[in-house]
Amino acid sequence: MKKDDFLIKMKGISKRFGTVQSLKDVDFTVGHQEVVGLVGDNGAGKSTLIKILTGVHVPDKGEFYFEGKKECIDSPKKARDMGIETVYQHLALIDLMSIARNFFLGREPVKKFAKVIDFLDSKKIDKVAKEALKEIGINIRSVDEEVSLLSGGERQAIAIGRAIYFGAKLLVLDEPTAALSIKESQKVLDYVTDARKRGLSVVFITHNIYHVYSIADRFTILEHGEKVGDFNKDEVSAEDIIKIVRDGKARV
Amino acid sequence: MKDKSKFNSSMALLFRTHPEFGALVALVLIFVVFCFTATRFLSFESLAGILTVASELGIVAAGITFLMITGEFDLSVGSTFGVSAMTLAITANAGIPLGIGFFLALAAAFFIGLVNGIITVKYKIPSFITTLGTMMLWRGILLAITGGFAVRYWGTSSFLRGLNGHFLGEFRTSTIWFFVVIFVVNTILSKTPYGNSTYATGGNKEAARVLGISVDKVKITNFVICAMLAGLAGCIQFARFNSVDPLRGTGMELEAIAAVVVGGTLMSGGYGNLIGTLFGVLLMGMVRSGLIMSGAPAYWYQAFIGIILILAVVTNTKLKRWALK
Numbered sequence A: 001m002k003k004d005d006f007l008i009k010m011k012g013i014s015k016r017f018g019t020v021q022s023l024k025d026v027d028f029t030v031g032h033q034e035v036v037g038l039v040g041d042n043g044a045g046k047s048t049l050i051k052i053l054t055g056v057h058v059p060d061k062g063e064f065y066f067e068g069k070k071e072c073i074d075s076p077k078k079a080r081d082m083g084i085e086t087v088y089q090h091l092a093l094i095d096l097m098s099i100a101r102n103f104f105l106g107r108e109p110v111k112k113f114a115k116v117i118d119f120l121d122s123k124k125i126d127k128v129a130k131e132a133l134k135e136i137g138i139n140i141r142s143v144d145e146e147v148s149l150l151s152g153g154e155r156q157a158i159a160i161g162r163a164i165y166f167g168a169k170l171l172v173l174d175e176p177t178a179a180l181s182i183k184e185s186q187k188v189l190d191y192v193t194d195a196r197k198r199g200l201s202v203v204f205i206t207h208n209i210y211h212v213y214s215i216a217d218r219f220t221i222l223e224h225g226e227k228v229g230d231f232n233k234d235e236v237s238a239e240d241i242i243k244i245v246r247d248g249k250a251r252v
Numbered sequence B: 001m002k003d004k005s006k007f008n009s010s011m012a013l014l015f016r017t018h019p020e021f022g023a024l025v026a027l028v029l030i031f032v033v034f035c036f037t038a039t040r041f042l043s044f045e046s047l048a049g050i051l052t053v054a055s056e057l058g059i060v061a062a063g064i065t066f067l068m069i070t071g072e073f074d075l076s077v078g079s080t081f082g083v084s085a086m087t088l089a090i091t092a093n094a095g096i097p098l099g100i101g102f103f104l105a106l107a108a109a110f111f112i113g114l115v116n117g118i119i120t121v122k123y124k125i126p127s128f129i130t131t132l133g134t135m136m137l138w139r140g141i142l143l144a145i146t147g148g149f150a151v152r153y154w155g156t157s158s159f160l161r162g163l164n165g166h167f168l169g170e171f172r173t174s175t176i177w178f179f180v181v182i183f184v185v186n187t188i189l190s191k192t193p194y195g196n197s198t199y200a201t202g203g204n205k206e207a208a209r210v211l212g213i214s215v216d217k218v219k220i221t222n223f224v225i226c227a228m229l230a231g232l233a234g235c236i237q238f239a240r241f242n243s244v245d246p247l248r249g250t251g252m253e254l255e256a257i258a259a260v261v262v263g264g265t266l267m268s269g270g271y272g273n274l275i276g277t278l279f280g281v282l283l284m285g286m287v288r289s290g291l292i293m294s295g296a297p298a299y300w301y302q303a304f305i306g307i308i309l310i311l312a313v314v315t316n317t318k319l320k321r322w323a324l325k
Helices: A046-053 A076-082 A099-104 A122-135 A152-165 A182-197 A209-213 A238-247 B006-017 B021-037 B044-069 B077-093 B098-122 B127-146 B158-164 B173-191 B193-203 B205-210 B215-241 B252-262 B274-293 B300-323
Strands: A006-017 A020-031 A035-039 A061-066 A084-087 A110-113 A117-120 A170-174 A201-205 A218-223 A226-232
Touching (some): A006 A046, A020 A035, A020 A218, A020 A226, A046 A170, A046 A201, A076 A084, A099 A122, A099 A152, A209 A238, A218 A238, B044 B077, B044 B173, B044 B252, B044 B274, B077 B215, B077 B252, B098 B215, B158 B215, B173 B193, B173 B215, B252 B300, B274 B300
Parallel strands (some): A170 A201
Antiparallel strands (some): A006 A020, A218 A226
């Protein structure tokens, strides 16, 4: 098989929940170091597509290629292991746990005790979390603080920092700026730009076209579970995209 | 954070990171009060009495703590306690070696926990309901099999003495097992990746799932651990009395849950620890002995625990809210 130009290539993805056809024969691609804005109105199928991409749902039909290799992602863990890291709006971090523990959740560094039992390497956890966050410009008072004390922007930042630290290849952001102030939104957008500079590809889901327009290279627009089309940034203005989302396929 | 003084913010950090803080304060207060009101409260006999009651309850409560942090609940621990104790009693009377009987008793608990876990996870129903059902089911089976009569074991053995014999005068080996359980479970929770997964599962199930943790597996495992600890406690109590009646352990689930909640563990999951539970069960043991030694009728015990429970939870909730401001 020849090396593909795409990091992610999904072909003919369909998914049905009971009587609802959430996705119908959707193709979706993400290039290397590309920021793709995934837009569409409520119920367009954005979340379903993302959940398939990240292993939460398994599609009824369709093929999935990662770096040109056919894959079947059947669990979030597998997606994570492959380098697909998701930052969900409300599910990025566990509120009652410390920043450091959140940072390593599911991938804790361990020390062997008596060669059998895995113990958390607490020193490493604290040290690395602090350094990694600082490295991408996030200053945290203490990594022992509970996440519930942080602002929405800080949470997104930590989740993005975590993805970068663990060498993610694709960062999926689900409405990362939805509940944020203007200032914080800008910060998160800066982190995304920074992540791309570090070699990551990004899928950015949002309702706020202006946010995604400032950073995306390409837009994929969904409507009622079907793809309206792919649009390069130089072909469309932000207003055009809003129009397409609002008026649907007919106007294209 | 900014408008708080340095003292206040370090106090806030203390409450956030130490769920057991409130229980410790209550424990000290009640201890001081009983020192004045109860004659001979400050004696080794009295301490041994408190520990004997607290240890058996505490092993059950340790399991409940583990499960409650996972975000689930087990009302069937009292019945499991009874089933395991009865299994040990019946097999002992049948001439089966106590070691094997003990193993079978724990296997029964394992099975009960597994059923609780699988039903709750697979059918996505609240564990409150699952375990309310299994609580009645196993209690009913216990009554049916025994016909309502107690079973007594007349033999003696070093095995039973090891489980719950005397040492240093009035002290019992159950106390040692209790502290071993507290230590082991607390170590798992605070020092291992599995503990991290447990807190995450209880803190936010969906977030944990998308972060790659198999929350269903964690839940079922912790149902099993909780049930097996209840079974262990049942065997330990059998070793103390050499007998078991089919109602043994009735009401224990509520007492254990009360101790856990007094210890600062959140019913909603994701927060709490075993040190709080240790303080919680000591508090209850102390109130039980202290009231009797103060000359109050034993009936007052429940009423007192009820008041302490509500006071503790109100205080813990207030403190937590304040600490998170």
